[in-house]
Amino acid sequence: MCQCAVRTNTGRMNITKKKMDPDLRKKSILACAKKLFSKNGYYETQISDIVKEADIARGTLYQYFKNKDDIFETLMNNFYRQWEDTVSLVNAGIDLKTIDPVEYFRYRVKMTLVFFESDADLCNIVLKMGQGLSKHFDSIIKKFEKKIVNLISGDLELGIRNGNVRNDLNVEIAASLLSGAIMRVAYDFFAVKRKSGQEYGVEKITEEISKIFTAGIFSRNN
Amino acid sequence: MCQCAVRTNTGRMNITKKKMDPDLRKKSILACAKKLFSKNGYYETQISDIVKEADIARGTLYQYFKNKDDIFETLMNNFYRQWEDTVSLVNAGIDLKTIDPVEYFRYRVKMTLVFFESDADLCNIVLKMGQGLSKHFDSIIKKFEKKIVNLISGDLELGIRNGNVRNDLNVEIAASLLSGAIMRVAYDFFAVKRKSGQEYGVEKITEEISKIFTAGIFSRNN
Amino acid sequence: MCQCAVRTNTGRMNITKKKMDPDLRKKSILACAKKLFSKNGYYETQISDIVKEADIARGTLYQYFKNKDDIFETLMNNFYRQWEDTVSLVNAGIDLKTIDPVEYFRYRVKMTLVFFESDADLCNIVLKMGQGLSKHFDSIIKKFEKKIVNLISGDLELGIRNGNVRNDLNVEIAASLLSGAIMRVAYDFFAVKRKSGQEYGVEKITEEISKIFTAGIFSRNN
Amino acid sequence: MCQCAVRTNTGRMNITKKKMDPDLRKKSILACAKKLFSKNGYYETQISDIVKEADIARGTLYQYFKNKDDIFETLMNNFYRQWEDTVSLVNAGIDLKTIDPVEYFRYRVKMTLVFFESDADLCNIVLKMGQGLSKHFDSIIKKFEKKIVNLISGDLELGIRNGNVRNDLNVEIAASLLSGAIMRVAYDFFAVKRKSGQEYGVEKITEEISKIFTAGIFSRNN
DNA sequence: TATGAATGAGTATTCATTCAT
DNA sequence: GATGAATGAATACTCATTCAT
Structure with a gap:
């Protein structure tokens, strides 16, 4: 109760x-x-x-x-607003001019995880039910999905312009991939309580994600 | 009356x-x-x-x-069986002894994409509704989710033992990340018909995913 | 579609x-x-x-x-409770020590008839559908049937011990016979409205039943 | 099968x-x-x-x-015909002139029990479901019910005319009572297999029923 | 004659929403 | 404002019966 x-x-x-x-x-x-x-x-x-x-x-x-939908929509809109607040650079006083690009990536990943970790239920709703809902909610869900992909795309394009990201990267595919990767990790480690295995904190997970995307998975000699 | x-x-x-x-x-x-x-x-x-x-x-x-559930379950089980067939190494006559590890990774990614591409509807059902369904279907969904993560984990561990994958990689996190990444890309590019933007084939996408995970996203000097 | x-x-x-x-x-x-x-x-x-x-x-x-069954069960349980109340000796202030055994038999018969007469519908349901219902209701029906037979058996055995009932009476058969006889009469005269023929009241019927069974069941000195 | x-x-x-x-x-x-x-x-x-x-x-x-009802009706009609055959006096070569009235009663009871014992399933259907069925079957059931009561009534009236049955007996009530008693005993001892207690044969049960009713129904000189 | 896939009216049950109190 | 009894369209599922093969 x-x-x-x-x-x-x-x-x-x-x-x-x-x-x-x-x-x-x-x-x-x-x-x-x-x-x-x-x-x-x-x-x-x-x-x-x-x-x-x-x-x-x-x-x-x-x-x-007004009705059941109204409750759900309110929840989703709250989620959306909170997410924007959390990942916003402005609020954090980040200076794009001076920040190191890898540091910047790490920051984005971390804030996303922080957000998801802070409200397991909300995160669970969004990540779990994501797109399996009625047409009714499509617009809300799509709005969020688009936003997150756009954000990532923007970052990647900026990186390419600055020479920090390799310029042959397909931004569209990479953005989709990154959003799937990060949200899935968030879901697996924060939304559903892991039954077995070690529990990792945001720091540790951020670190791992950063490493994978920064340097890849395979050993350097490959 | x-x-x-x-x-x-x-x-x-x-x-x-x-x-x-x-x-x-x-x-x-x-x-x-x-x-x-x-x-x-x-x-x-x-x-x-x-x-x-x-x-x-x-x-x-x-x-x-028997009922609505039965239809859905049958669909899911079919999906599961087909997926296993498609990604199986045995069927492809792959020899783990001789195959190049990056080639091997590329093969896994490609077959997963091939599978999802071959049946947009089935793929849509699984990827879209994934975990948002009633408790009833949990076991089936979980079975698939576990299987895919285990498969990836196994591959990564093998890679570590063979010296092909960096040995400080957190396998648990990486497996979650990879499954999220690949399935999201599959969903974005095969399940929902892209409204705008270029259409990519399996080959192109496989290539991009491989590159990202092989060498990372950032330029070498990072 | x-x-x-x-x-x-x-x-x-x-x-x-x-x-x-x-x-x-x-x-x-x-x-x-x-x-x-x-x-x-x-x-x-x-x-x-x-x-x-x-x-x-x-x-x-x-x-x-909860459902259709629930309604029926409630009805049956009400019936059962009411029946127990009606035929209970306690409520009537009967003293087993002083009551004449034939009088006692007459009282039991009468109260059963009174009960059935008081609610023709309920009585109709029980007597008509008695055992012809789904397995579901078996337990309730059986409970009532057992109770009524036990009650009669108990009375008969007491009568035998007190020397009021002939001691060569087969209690098991007699109890089955009596329950069938009384319930059938109740059904014929109270549950279904007699189309033709005279209508008898509880008193008259009790009298007749008593007369028929008194001579066959009780010891000659009565 | x-x-x-x-x-x-x-x-x-x-x-x-x-x-x-x-x-x-x-x-x-x-x-x-x-x-x-x-x-x-x-x-x-x-x-x-x-x-x-x-x-x-x-x-x-x-x-x-023709349909499900047809099967059931056929079964009921078979039952009805068989019952008539079994209890018929003609078939048994009984001579009403010479037979002892109590012996005659015993014969009727016995043949009824013999009939019910011979086909537990049929007997179960009739006794169990008796009147709990749809209006559709009413006519068949009623026909049988009426017949059995009429038969008993006829016997009782004959007995009264012959001076074998006490002339203050209410035939209507007695017939109802007797049919209920005998059918219930038949059901309890033949249709449902008794779980506990002794098993009685037709002879034993006939004997008990006769004893109970003889004294109450027949004139004292018997 | 035997078969069993196909039928669809009928039935119990659910649950978001309303509104008299 | 708060309440919770009342609502009824919608939905899943049943099963006696038919008829093409």
Whole structure:
């Protein structure tokens, strides 16, 4: 159960009123929904589950959200905004002029992982269900997918212009590859809790990813 | 209030019945289902859609499949079997003793892409919906995911033992990364038809992936 | 081919909704179901019949009962409980020490008939469909059947010990016989409305049954 | 599986032809149906079950019977005819003029039990499902029920006229009671195999039933 | 005559949404 | 605002019966 429900028992027999700041209530519903969507997916999560988890009445939910889709969309938009904030260079005070390109790549990877690590449920929803949802959500998902690929493409093209990235690199393919690689690692190591094997932190994983893409996998003599 | 009808007979009456070889019919249903699952996902594909697409009666479908899940599972298992066949080294007559390690890596990547390219719908289903489905399908999906990661891990470990792969590579992370990278590229370039941009063939993409992982992304001086 | 509609909203729109005390509603559904099961049997009673009879929406029924079986089981359990209450000696303040054995037999018979007479529908369901239902209900039916036979057996054995019942009576056969006899009479005279012939009340029938069995079961000195 | 199927394998691959005397085939289907109706009841017995049990094709069944009801009706009518034969006095060469009334009662009871014992399945169907079936079968069931009650009533009235049965006996109630008693005993001891307790034969049970009813029904001088 | 693939009306059940209280 | 009983279109699945082979 969500811990966010404040109960103010005013009635006597079977009416239990709960007064809560609308903003908090909305957040609480979102939190519960996120948890359930993450665990069971969009289709296997029922309104009644969310309502139970949030400890509110069925009807109450509809005072905060137009419908089930609205909840999901809100979650996705939040995700999108947070992701933009996290990976933004501006917020970090990075100076493109002075930063070392490999350092720069490492930074991007790290921030992406940091973001995913910070909210396993949200990350789980996006990475797991990604594109398996109805046409309805396509636009939102696609927006995010495009953004991430564009970001990577931009970085790669910049690198090529600066001579830091080899100029025969196919940016389109590389961007697709990088986004798949990083998101999959994030999913495997942060979204689903690893049953066996060592747990790695963001630093360690960032390091490995950087090394692979920086120098490749094979020994130098190849 | 109640008409109390003893089940009225419902057999068809005056429309010509087309009998078909059961094997063909099953395949036909599977083909239609695959197309629709690929297009609309599992949850948004209705039995009635499949039945309409296959141009059969509702009941006919249930003579071939226990239920909706059964259809999907069959599809997934087919996918799994075909994938194993395609990427198998044995079938290709590869000799691990003599093959060049980079060549070997290129071969693995290529066969995976070949496989995904050969059946865009099947590939779409697996890559798109991957883990976003009900708990029900977890075992099948997980089996495939595990298999692909194990395969990559095995290859990497072999490479390390042979001195072809740098021995400080974290195999666990690298395997996750590689599977994500390759499957994402397959999805982007084969499953969803690219709206804009150039179309690349398997050869071209294999080449790019190999280059990135063989030597890294950055220029040698890094 | 497929319209791919994301579940359209289906809540009611413009018809006045009558809210009812849940307890009353449940009782009302049960009453309607009882009536229909009695009239048409379990298999020939459709959920849609019950829903029509109760003047509620399809979905409403499922807020009160898990499924069709659940309704039937509830009815049977109610029956069972009511029967126990009715035939219980405790409730009637009977003193086994002082009561005349024939009087005692008469009392048992009478209370059973009283019970069956009080609810023709319930009695009809049990007596009519008795053992002809699916394996599902076996346990409930069997429980009742066993209970009634045990009750009679117990009475007979007590009678034998007290010297009131002839000691060469085969209790097993007699108990089966008595339960069949009494329940059949109850069914013939209370459950199905007699088309022709005289209507008898509980008193009259009790009297007749007692007369027939008294001489055959009890010791001569009675 | 029914043992009645004669297989004449003429085809080679997947067509198996069985030629059988139409009368035998019909009997075989009836035997299988009886077994299944007895075990699972009318509604829980599927055509596909019967067909499997009889080891014939679905369509073949419909060459022998109009529909499912037809099979059941045939079974019921057979039952009815056999019962009439068994309990008929004529067949037994009984002389009403000379037979002792108690002996006569005992004979009736015994023949009824003999009949039920001879075919546990048929007996099970009738006794178990009795009146819990659809309106459709009502007429058949009712016919049998009425017949048995009439038979008993007739005997009792004759007894009264002859002074063998006490003249204050309520024939209507007694007939209902007797039919219920005897059929229940038949069901308990012959239709369902007794799990525990002693097994009694027809003689023993007839004896007990006679003893119980003799004293209560017949005039004291008997 | 035997077969069994095909049929489709019928049935139980679900669940997002509404609205009287 | 909060509640939760009521809604009913939608959906999966069944199974007696038919008929082309």
